[in-house]
Amino acid sequence: MITAWRRFADDHPRIVEAGFLLLLSMITIAQYIDTESGWWPGTLPASAACLSLVWRGRYPGAVAAFVVFCTLVTGATGYPISHEHMIPLVVAFYALGVRISERSARVYGLIAIVAFLVAAQWSIEDDEAQKLATFAPAFWIIVALVSGAAVQGRRAYLDAVHARAEHAERTREEEARHRVAEERVRIARELHDVVAHHMALANAQAGTAAHIVRTDPGQAGEILDELSRTTASALRELQAAVGLLRRSDDPESLEPSPGLGRLDELVSAFGSAGLDTTVAVEGERRQLSPGVDLAAFRIVQESLTNVVKHAGAGAAEVKLAYGGDTLTLTVSDDGGSGPRPPAPGSGGFGLIGMRERAQSAGGKLRAGRRPEGGFAVTAELPIHS
Structure with a gap:
């Protein structure tokens, strides 16, 4: 009433x-x-x-x-x-x-x-x-x-x-939109790194195998085996990246994120594509936090992919310098005779993605041509973010 x-x-x-x-x-x-x-x-x-x-x-x-x-x-x-x-x-x-x-x-x-x-x-x-x-x-x-x-x-x-x-309520909605946007950018970055790296590497391996298949069938077979492993790795990483979009109740089912522990495997894969890559370590190796470890691996991966795609270089160097609480990571090439990578900010998502990864881990990244020739990408990352 x-x-x-x-x-x-x-x-x-x-x-x-x-x-x-x-x-x-x-x-x-x-x-x-x-x-x-x-x-x-x-x-x-x-x-x-x-x-x-x-x-x-x-x-x-x-x-x-x-x-x-x-x-x-x-x-x-x-x-x-x-x-x-x-x-x-x-x-x-x-x-x-x-x-x-x-x-x-x-x-x-x-x-x-x-x-x-x-x-x-x-x-x-x-x-x-x-x-x-x-x-x-x-x-x-x-x-x-x-x-x-x-x-x-x-x-x-x-x-x-x-x-x-x-x-x-408004703040909650804005925070939710912000988190969704961040997650979309992160997944897009992962997909870009996985697809760009593996496709470029697979293309280089297939081209190398086709070039030497008549003169050296044995080595061509080895490169084709490496190509098979590259495509299998690409499928696994794509599955893991897409799995982020359908996150199950059991996150343990997803493949662990790659890190610098797989650096030798990465260098070997590029070697089969004709890129002679050396790794130099200064200081005592330190255990990195998962976010920094993933960022460091992806930066190396994307940098070597750019060398294969754009530089036409025959050799590259990966240098890891551990000092204090900072890891200084440098990837450089010998210049080669091919076209250069795009300058920072001139287009594409490779350098943008690497810079975003460095910033998300609490570090910074710079990239540019070296005075003695070639191109270098240098990232300074905290040991623990």
Whole structure:
């Protein structure tokens, strides 16, 4: 039943407001009809006070002052200012407490109480009547202001809770979108590295095997075996990368991420494609965190892939320098006679992906041509990210 009335009030606020003011006016005017002084002229200021309540939402201060004035006029015409005649005053000061600041409402209330006190002292000689004319309005003004301030505080609290909930929801959605975007970039980077590396390596191995198949069938067979291993490795890594998109409840089923522990295997694969790659290590080998280990491996892989695809070089060097808390990784080639890799930022995703990998591991990467010829990619990565 209460819910139905509340729904009706929300749907028809003007009808509810009109009914409330009509009922309030009838109750207020009835108090003057029952008095010994008669209904005239007391009902005139009482009716004016009730009518002014229509504007209490828009002009709460002015309405409260006007109701105080009407009540004082009623008392000056000989009508008692008792609790029964305070209904318009209570409604006016309640609206005042709800709609303006607590400090301003206190000022209005204090001025109204002082006005009733002065009026009672000036126009009423009986002590009991003076006390009633002073304390009755003061009591109801204070009650109305405190109630209005409580409602205002409650509304402010609910608004703040609602705003925080909206902000939290919005932040959650933004964070979810951000995480999805990061995951898409990471998977795209993985797919690019896997496909670009293995396809370039397989193409080079197939070309080498086709070139020497007539002159050296045995070596061609070895290269074809290596080609078979390259394509099998490509399929496994593609399966692992695609598995990220369909992450099962058992992440252990995915193949572990590659790291520098597979560097010899990587160098051997490029050797079968005709790229003579040497590995030099400075300092004592250190255990890398999984993210750094993967980033280092992918940077070496992509750099050697670029050498095979773009440089036409016959030799490359991978240098790992362990110092302090930093691994400095350098991949360089001897220049060759083919076209150079694209300069950083000039297009393609190879250098962009390597730079992103270095940054995601907490390091940095630079790439460019060497003064003595050739091209070099250097990454500085933290040992533990």
